[in-house]
Amino acid sequence: MRISPIQNTKLQNNIGTKSLNTNNNKEKSQNPAPSRTFKFPPQGVYTPAFLGLMRIGENLKPATSFFFRDYEALMSATNMLRENFPNGATILDYGCSDGEEALSLYMLLGDDKKKFKITGIDTDEDIIRIANQGVYSIYRGSADRFLMPNMIKDPTQEELAETFHKTMKHAKEPDEPLNNSPKFYLTYNRMSPKSRKQLFYRPRSGVLDNIEYKTGNICNLDREQTEGKIGAILFRNAFYQLMNSSDGEDLFIDDDMSKIAEKYKDILASKEGGKELIELLFTRTSVEEKQAIADEIIDKAYGRLEIGGVFVLGNSENESIFFADDDTPDEDVVRFGDIPAVKERKQLLEETLNRDYSAEEADFPGLMELVLAPVKKELEGLIKRREDIRILKKTPMQKALERDGRFTPAYTSSVSNMPGFETPTVWVKVK
Numbered sequence: 001m002r003i004s005p006i007q008n009t010k011l012q013n014n015i016g017t018k019s020l021n022t023n024n025n026k027e028k029s030q031n032p033a034p035s036r037t038f039k040f041p042p043q044g045v046y047t048p049a050f051l052g053l054m055r056i057g058e059n060l061k062p063a064t065s066f067f068f069r070d071y072e073a074l075m076s077a078t079n080m081l082r083e084n085f086p087n088g089a090t091i092l093d094y095g096c097s098d099g100e101e102a103l104s105l106y107m108l109l110g111d112d113k114k115k116f117k118i119t120g121i122d123t124d125e126d127i128i129r130i131a132n133q134g135v136y137s138i139y140r141g142s143a144d145r146f147l148m149p150n151m152i153k154d155p156t157q158e159e160l161a162e163t164f165h166k167t168m169k170h171a172k173e174p175d176e177p178l179n180n181s182p183k184f185y186l187t188y189n190r191m192s193p194k195s196r197k198q199l200f201y202r203p204r205s206g207v208l209d210n211i212e213y214k215t216g217n218i219c220n221l222d223r224e225q226t227e228g229k230i231g232a233i234l235f236r237n238a239f240y241q242l243m244n245s246s247d248g249e250d251l252f253i254d255d256d257m258s259k260i261a262e263k264y265k266d267i268l269a270s271k272e273g274g275k276e277l278i279e280l281l282f283t284r285t286s287v288e289e290k291q292a293i294a295d296e297i298i299d300k301a302y303g304r305l306e307i308g309g310v311f312v313l314g315n316s317e318n319e320s321i322f323f324a325d326d327d328t329p330d331e332d333v334v335r336f337g338d339i340p341a342v343k344e345r346k347q348l349l350e351e352t353l354n355r356d357y358s359a360e361e362a363d364f365p366g367l368m369e370l371v372l373a374p375v376k377k378e379l380e381g382l383i384k385r386r387e388d389i390r391i392l393k394k395t396p397m398q399k400a401l402e403r404d405g406r407f408t409p410a411y412t413s414s415v416s417n418m419p420g421f422e423t424p425t426v427w428v429k430v431k
């Protein structure tokens, strides 16, 4: 069965939202998705207590973005664009969020930046309003903190920081809210009004001449009006939202959290927006449906891209790790415990636990038990209990991109939060 993302009401309604599938509800559902329009975050539910409860804090924010996120992949994509399109091309940045990705692309295009036109497109009107406001913050709690002065950097980050400050300048604090995580306010609230000014940046004049933002949906990629050749399509860290999937993240939500979520289900359901959230939290989309979604989007991307053009995916664990269904054939599956990175991690944790700590014990009786508790927890909770989870060898996007040899991988990124895991993120259209 092929499901059209455009006809599928679930997809239209779920866009811009994110699910958390809990481990104790992995069965396939006949009607796997909520059918109502669901605006995230719902009033009343998105409270600090709720975020604490789910222990996934800012990951629940569906529009999270950073400057130069997975910059190695962006550098690979922009280098290829400069080489394959010496006269420039159009870049469609789907799931652009507040524009940090579009600006990062612009900066990484170097001397050729003015030859390219970047269109940032997102389903979320609020985030497009923030993108058009064009004011950003960088702060200690964020992944792009290396852009701040006096933060330890490697030479590449040093260069990126220099480019950033040549392109952006300090801005007045905006009246409208920014796309910031709760962590931002920890920094903000501790600063004096005078020093808060240092947090805000906006593009220098002329930068936005080549960048535009608008609302739109990647499901309508085939109908997107564009001028000139399309050299790149990005849809990074957003496929998992379209697919209502968070399997990679589930690996880190231990069973106790699932029990807590189950226990507080009724209270959540009584809050405004809570019922819809519960449906998302406890709903699973089948692998077949996810594959159909990936196939349809990649078919459309193939139809729009020039040969030599690139399709870029994100490296978040949500879009890199997919659980198999019970009926997924064994040849498509790898046991979590058999993945080399997991085996290595397990060995390291076991060695750490089994080392001889008698000298430390003699000096500080009982100390090592406390120090090693997190190691034990990771080994027992995150590795041993998950060893038998069946993971797809290839993501639905990877399968769709490889089909008929239309795209080949050009850059492989490390998966965020999953040491040792890799995922191909930059793909070139070769025929």
Ligand SMILES: C[S@@+](CC[C@H](N)C(=O)[O-])C[C@H]1O[C@@H](n2cnc3c(N)ncnc32)[C@H](O)[C@@H]1O
Pocket (backbone or CB within 6 Å): 015, 016, 017, 061, 062, 063, 064, 065, 066, 069, 094, 095, 096, 097, 098, 101, 121, 122, 123, 124, 127, 216, 217, 218, 219, 235, 236, 237, 238, 241, 242, 314
């Ligand atoms: C987690 S953010 C990622 C932002 C940015 N691409 C990055 O990687 O930093 C995902 C964004 O994709 C948007 N989005 C989700 N589904 C979409 C779709 N079908 N078409 C366009 N944008 C979508 C969301 O509204 C959100 O702003």
